Amino acid sequence: GQNIDQPTEMTATEGAIVQINCTYQTSGFNGLFWYQQHAGEAPTFLSYNVLDGLEEKGRFSSFLSRSKGYSYLLLKELQMKDSASYLCAALDSNYQLIWGAGTKLIIKP
Amino acid sequence: IAGITQAPTSQILAAGRRMTLRCTQDMRHNAMYWYRQDLGLGLRLIHYSNTAGTTGKGEVPDGYSVSRANTDDFPLTLASAVPSQTSVYFCASSDSGTGELFFGEGSRLTVL
Numbered sequence: 496g497q498n499i500d501q502p503t504e505m506t507a508t509e510g511a512i513v514q515i516n517c518t519y520q521t522s523g524f525n526g527l528f529w530y531q532q533h534a535g536e537a538p539t540f541l542s543y544n545v546l547d548g549l550e551e552k553g554r555f556s557s558f559l560s561r562s563k564g565y566s567y568l569l570l571k572e573l574q575m576k577d578s579a580s581y582l583c584a585a586l587d588s589n590y591q592l593i594w595g596a597g598t599k600l601i602i603k604p
Numbered sequence: 605i606a607g608i609t610q611a612p613t614s615q616i617l618a619a620g621r622r623m624t625l626r627c628t629q630d631m632r633h634n635a636m637y638w639y640r641q642d643l644g645l646g647l648r649l650i651h652y653s654n655t656a657g658t659t660g661k662g663e664v665p666d667g668y669s670v671s672r673a674n675t676d677d678f679p680l681t682l683a684s685a686v687p688s689q690t691s692v693y694f695c696a697s698s699d700s701g702t703g704e705l706f707f708g709e710g711s712r713l714t715v716l
Contacts, residue, residue: 499646528704537694537707538647582647591662592705594646 497521499595506601515568515598523588527566530582578602610708625680627695635698636678640691685715
């Protein structure tokens with residue numbers, strides 16, 4: 496079966512760095528997405544990786560290892576507004592997105 | 605630019621009633637999707653449409669139907685609502701079907 500695993504909840508301190516991990520098992524693979532979702536709001540796109548390696552975009556970076564079926568989202572210089580759920584999703588061979596349940600990130604002052 | 609508009613934003617519905625959730629996009633995207641989001645579960649695809657005039661079933665299609673008469677509109681209908689359909693429903697679109705998804709603000713549906 497197809498599956499995405501990510502931690503349910505994480506806590507971090509304002510100004511610190513946090514890494515949110517995601518492992519995936521899919522029928523074929525056409526890329527890995529990260530979305531941010533604030534409570535009561537719609538998900539918004541953060542990043543897309545299809546090749547191995549690190550993609551940096553400001554305070555956020557996303558890493559992919561296709562051989563390990565593994566990705567992480569790295570958030571630096573955490574701000575209170577980064578408190579949100581972070582959704583990992585893999586694109587399978589049929590170009591359908593398989594979604595993880597999301598990681599709720601709590602930022603403490 | 606509105607992006608994707610969903611209506612209603614919230615609705616309480618008696619079991620057995622028919623309900624249509626509306627979704628309109630102004631980005632001229634070919635692909636559109638309906639997801640439901642429940643606590644502790646990932647987004648689950650209900651139905652999708654790769655282009656106007658075509659639709660397909662997702663992971664959880666039972667009890668739902670869709671139509672895609674034109675590029676902009678993608679309504680989701682619950683023919684006879686049941687309490688297990690209580691959820692937050694998100695409509696989304698993408699330009700190519702393989703890229704970034706743009707989501708509507710969601711419709712919170714409660715079936716009693």
